[in-house]
Amino acid sequence: MTNRLRRGAAALLLLLPFAGCAAGESAGQTASPVPASPTGVNGNARQSPGPKSLPSRSPTPAADVTVAVTIAAGRVTPNAANVRLRRGQSVAVTALSDVAESVHIHGYDKTLTLTPGKPTTVRFIPDQSGVFEIETHETGKLVAKLIVS
Amino acid sequence: MIAAFTVVNPQVGALMPLHGIGGRQDLPLPFELVVAGAAAAVVASFVVLALAWKRPGPARPGLPLGEGFTRIIDSAALRWTVRGLGLAVAAFMMMALLLGEDRLTNPIFGFVYVWVWVGLVPLSLLLGPIWRTLNPLRTLHLLGCRLLGTNPDHAASQLPAWAGRWPAAIGLFTFVWLELVAPDRVTIPILLLWLALYTVILLFGAVLFGQGWFSAAAPFETYALTIAKLSPWGRNVGGQIELRSPLANLATLTPPPGMVVFVSVLIGSTGYDGFSNSSLWVRSIQSSALPGIVLGTLGLLGFIAVVLGSYTGACLLAGRLTDTSRRALPGLFLHSLVPIALGYITAHYLTLLILEGQRVFINVSDPLSRGWNLFGTAERGVDASIVNYPGLIGSIQAGAIVTGHVLGVILAHNRALALFPRRAALTGQLPLLLAMVGYTVAALLLLFAE
Numbered sequence: 001m002t003n004r005l006r007r008g009a010a011a012l013l014l015l016l017p018f019a020g021c022a023a024g025e026s027a028g029q030t031a032s033p034v035p036a037s038p039t040g041v042n043g044n045a046r047q048s049p050g051p052k053s054l055p056s057r058s059p060t061p062a063a064d065v066t067v068a069v070t071i072a073a074g075r076v077t078p079n080a081a082n083v084r085l086r087r088g089q090s091v092a093v094t095a096l097s098d099v100a101e102s103v104h105i106h107g108y109d110k111t112l113t114l115t116p117g118k119p120t121t122v123r124f125i126p127d128q129s130g131v132f133e134i135e136t137h138e139t140g141k142l143v144a145k146l147i148v149s
Numbered sequence: 150m151i152a153a154f155t156v157v158n159p160q161v162g163a164l165m166p167l168h169g170i171g172g173r174q175d176l177p178l179p180f181e182l183v184v185a186g187a188a189a190a191v192v193a194s195f196v197v198l199a200l201a202w203k204r205p206g207p208a209r210p211g212l213p214l215g216e217g218f219t220r221i222i223d224s225a226a227l228r229w230t231v232r233g234l235g236l237a238v239a240a241f242m243m244m245a246l247l248l249g250e251d252r253l254t255n256p257i258f259g260f261v262y263v264w265v266w267v268g269l270v271p272l273s274l275l276l277g278p279i280w281r282t283l284n285p286l287r288t289l290h291l292l293g294c295r296l297l298g299t300n301p302d303h304a305a306s307q308l309p310a311w312a313g314r315w316p317a318a319i320g321l322f323t324f325v326w327l328e329l330v331a332p333d334r335v336t337i338p339i340l341l342l343w344l345a346l347y348t349v350i351l352l353f354g355a356v357l358f359g360q361g362w363f364s365a366a367a368p369f370e371t372y373a374l375t376i377a378k379l380s381p382w383g384r385n386v387g388g389q390i391e392l393r394s395p396l397a398n399l400a401t402l403t404p405p406p407g408m409v410v411f412v413s414v415l416i417g418s419t420g421y422d423g424f425s426n427s428s429l430w431v432r433s434i435q436s437s438a439l440p441g442i443v444l445g446t447l448g449l450l451g452f453i454a455v456v457l458g459s460y461t462g463a464c465l466l467a468g469r470l471t472d473t474s475r476r477a478l479p480g481l482f483l484h485s486l487v488p489i490a491l492g493y494i495t496a497h498y499l500t501l502l503i504l505e506g507q508r509v510f511i512n513v514s515d516p517l518s519r520g521w522n523l524f525g526t527a528e529r530g531v532d533a534s535i536v537n538y539p540g541l542i543g544s545i546q547a548g549a550i551v552t553g554h555v556l557g558v559i560l561a562h563n564r565a566l567a568l569f570p571r572r573a574a575l576t577g578q579l580p581l582l583l584a585m586v587g588y589t590v591a592a593l594l595l596l597f598a599e
Contacts, residue, residue, distance in 0.1 A: 080432040082599045087537075107173040129539045131174040131599075142431045147599060149176055149539060 063092035063123055067134065069143050071097035071114070076136055081144040087129055091146065094121040103143065107132040174426060175500055176539045178547060178596040186547040190554045190589040194582055197558045198575070211383055211391030211398075219390045228282055232291075235283035245516035246344070251337040256516055258335045259509035261344075262328060265369060267498045268506065270491070273373045277382030280373030286348065287363050287370075290355045304359035313406030316354075316366035320347070321411055322453070324368055325418035329425060330445035371411060375487060378402045396560060402484040409479045410457060412486050416588070417453030419493040423595035424452065459587065460486065463580035471569040471577035481568060482581060485561035489585065492553020493592055496546035500535065507531045546596055554589040558582060 065085045070077050085091060095103045097114040104111045105122070107130065112120045126132070132146040178186075221227060242260045249255040269280060281287065294301040323343070333339045354362040363370060383393045383401065424430055425448060434441050461479050468475030507529075514527035522528065535542065561581050569577040 076435075079435055080428040082428050128173070128533065128536050130176060130536050133174075141435055142428070145428055145599065147176065 062090075064089040065091045067091065067093045067144055067146075069093065069095040069103055069134070071095070071099065071101050071136065073098065074139075076139070076141045076143055078144055080142045082147055083144050084147045084149070085126065087127055087148055088125060090123060090125045092121055092123045093134060094119055096120075099138075101139075102137040103134060104137050105132060105134050105146070111137075173504075173536065175542055175546070175596075177599045178543050178593065180597065182543055182547045183593045183597045186551050186593045187590045189551050191586055193551070193555045194558045194586060197555070197562050198578065198582070209394065209397060211385060211393040213385060213389050213391045216389060219388070222390055231279065231282045232288040235285045236288050239285035241513070241516065245513075246337065246341060249337075249516050250518040252518065253335060254512050254515070254518060255337070256509050256512035257337075257340065259505055259512060261340065262335075263502060263505045264509055266324075266328065267494075267502045269369060269373045270376050270494055270498075271502075273377040274380050276377075277380040278374050278377040280370050280377070281363075284363060284367060284370050286351045286355070286367070287360060290352060290360055290363070294360075301360045304357070304361065306357050308358045308361065308365060311406050312365055313408065314365060314371055314404070314411050315407035316362075317368045317371040318407045318411040318414055320350075320366060320368035321372065321414045322418075325414060325421075326446065326449060329418060329422055330442060330449055332442060368411075371408075372415065375402070375408075375412070376491065378484070379487060379491065396556065399484045399487055399560065400563070402487070404480045404483045409461065409483055412483060412490060413457035413460065414453050416486065416490050416493055417456040418449060419490070419497050420456070420591065420595055421449045421452040422497055423592075423598070424448065427595075427598040429598065456588070459584045460581075463584040466580040467565070467569075467577045470580070471573035473569060473577075478568075482561055482564055485557045485564065485581070485585075488553040488556035488560070489588055490553070492549045492551070495549035495553075496592065496596060499545060499549075500542060503535055504531055504533060547593060550589055550592045550596070554585055557585055561585070 065083060067078075067081075067083055083091075093103070093105060093110070093112065095101075095112050095114055096117070096119040098116050100116060101114045102111050103114065107128065108124060108126065110122045110124060112122050114120055126146065126148040129148050132148065134143045134146065135141065136143060242257055245255055245260075246257045249257065273280060291301050327334055327339070327343050331339060351363065351367060354366055358365070378399045378401070379395045381392050381395055381398065383391055383398050385391050425445065430448070434444050437444060464478040464482055465475050467473075467482075468478045508531055510524075511526050511529050511531070514524045515521045516523070562578060565574055565578045565581075
C-alpha cells in the first residue's frame with residue numbers, strides 16, 4: 001500500500017504546475033561529496049556571511065543555504081529541522097545514505113536518488129513561498145522543512 | 150530499513166495533497182500578527198463586557214421572503230433536482246473510488262478530504278441547510294422507501310432521546326482520525342473501508358430507525374447544518390423562509406445531547422491538525438519508540454479532551470457563580486462556539502480549499518486515469534498565485550480567528566444576560582470568556598508554530 005501511495009505521490013507531483021519551472025534553477029542532481037555537519041543544516045541566509053568551509057574533496061556547492069542529510073543505520077539526520085530562507089535565495093540539499101533511498105523535496109518536485117555511500121546534491125532557487133517538506137521516501141521521515149518567505 | 154518500512158508512519162500524510170500543493174503548507178504566522186491578534190481578542194472581549202452591558206431586546210424579526218419563494222424552495226421539482234445532483238456527484242465519485250487507480254490523481258481523495266470536508270462549510274454558509282437534501286444516502290433511502298411504498302419516517306425501533314447527536318459525534322471522530330492519524334489515508338483500500346462502513350451504518354440505521362437516523366448519525370450533515378445556522382436563511386413559525394442576521398439565526402441553535410462533544414471534536418481536531426504539522430511534534434514522534442499511530446491518536450484525543458473539558462468546566466463554573474441550573478448550560482452556550490470553530494476552520498483550510506479544490510476540478514476530467522478529458526479541465530494547472538501573498542494569507546488567518554472569537558464573545562454575552570440573574574451576570578460570563586481567550590491565543594500560537 002505504501003508503495004502504491006508513493007507511486008501516486010510521484011505521479012501527482014509530476015503534474016504540479018510549477019514543477020521544474022523555478023526561475024534560475026541550476027542543474028539538477030550533481031554528485032559531490034559533502035560530509036554532513038553535526039546539525040545537518042548549514043548556513044542561515046540571514047546570519048551567515050558566506051558559505052561555510054567544509055572539509056571536502058571537491059568544492060562545496062555554493063548556495064545561500066545548505067541542508068546536509070545523512071541516512072545511517074536507519075537513522076535520518078536532521079530530524080525535522082526548520083530551515084528558513086527567502087524566495088530567490090539558492091538552496092543546496094546534499095544527501096548521503098548507507099542504503100538505497102530517495103529524498104524528496106515537496107512542492108518543488110526535486111528527488112535525490114541515493115545509492116549507498118554516494119553523496120548526491122540538488123541545488124535550486126525556490127520561487128514560491130510556503131513551507132515545503134524534505135522527506136525520505138522509503139521510510140517517510142520528515143528530514144527538514146524549507147520555510148520560504 | 151525493511152523493519153522501519155513496515156512501521157506505521159504518521160508522516161505518510163505529508164505525501165498527500167492535503168496541505169497545499171504537494172506538501173506545501175502555509176507559512177507560520179509572523180509573531181507580530183500573533184501578538185496583535187491576541188491583544189485584539191482580549192480588548193474586544195472586555196469592550197463587549199463593558200459597553201454592551203444591557204439586556205438584549207427581543208430578537209429582531211427576520212424578513213419573510215413570501216409564500217411564493219417558500220413554495221419554490223420547497224417544491225418537489227427543486228428538491229429532486231438537488232437530490233439528483235447530490236446522487237449524481239456521489240455516483241461519479243464512487244466510480245472513481247471503485248474503478249479508478251490507486252494514485253493521488255484519483256479525484257476521490259480531493260473530493261472527500263477537500264470538496265466535502267472543507268467545501269461543505271462555504272456551501273452551508275451561502276445556501277443554508279442544503280446538505281440535508283444533497284446527502285446521497287438520504288436520497289437513496291428515500292428512493293428505496295418510495296419503491297417499497299413504505300414511510301421513510303417509519304422506525305422499526307425507536308432511537309432513545311438521549312442518543313441525540315452522539316452517533317454523529319462518534320462518526321465525526323472516526324473521520325478526523327482517518328484524516329489526521331490513519332496511516333495510508335490517501336489510498337483506495339483505507340478510504341474505501343471507511344466509506345463502506347459509513348454507508349452501511351447509515352443505511353442500516355435508517356432502515357431500523359427511519360430517516361431520523363441521518364440527523365442523528367450523519368457527521369457531515371450535522372456539521373453542515375450547524376454551519377448553516379450561521380447562514381442568513383431561516384424559517385419562521387409558520388414555516389416560511391426568512392432572511393435573518395446570521396447571529397440571530399445561530400442563537401436559534403438548540404443542541405441535542407452529544408452536540409457539545411460534536412463541536413469539541415470539530416475544534417479539537419482542527420487544533421490538532423495544526424499541532425501535528427509542527428516540527429516539534431514530528432520530531433518527537435520520529436524519535437519516539439511508540440508507533441506514530443498511537444501517539445497521533447492520543448494527541449488527537451488530548452486536543453478534543455482539552456476543548457471539551459475547558460468549555461464544559463467554564464459553563465459549570467458559570468452556573469456555580471450565578472446559582473443557575475448547571476446541567477443545561479453547556480448546551481445553552483454551545484452556539485457561541487460555532488463562530489470560533491468557523492474561525493479555526495477558515496484559518497486552517499482556506500488555502501487548502503483554494504489550491505487543492507482546483508486540483509479536484511482538474512482530476513475529475515480523468516477519474517479512471519485513462520487519459521480522458523470529460524469536462525475539458527484535464528490539461529489545466531492549479532492557479533497558485535495566492536501563495537506569493539503570504540502577508541495576505543496570514544492576515545486572513547489571524548483575522549478569521551479573531552473575528553470568530555469576537556462573535557463568540559458577543560453571542561455568549563447575550564445568552565448570559567438572558568439566562569443569569571442580573572447581579573451575577575458579569576461574573577457568570579468570566580469563565581467562558583477566559584476559555585475563549587485561551588482558544589484564540591492557542592489557535593494563533595498553533596498557526597505560529599513551525
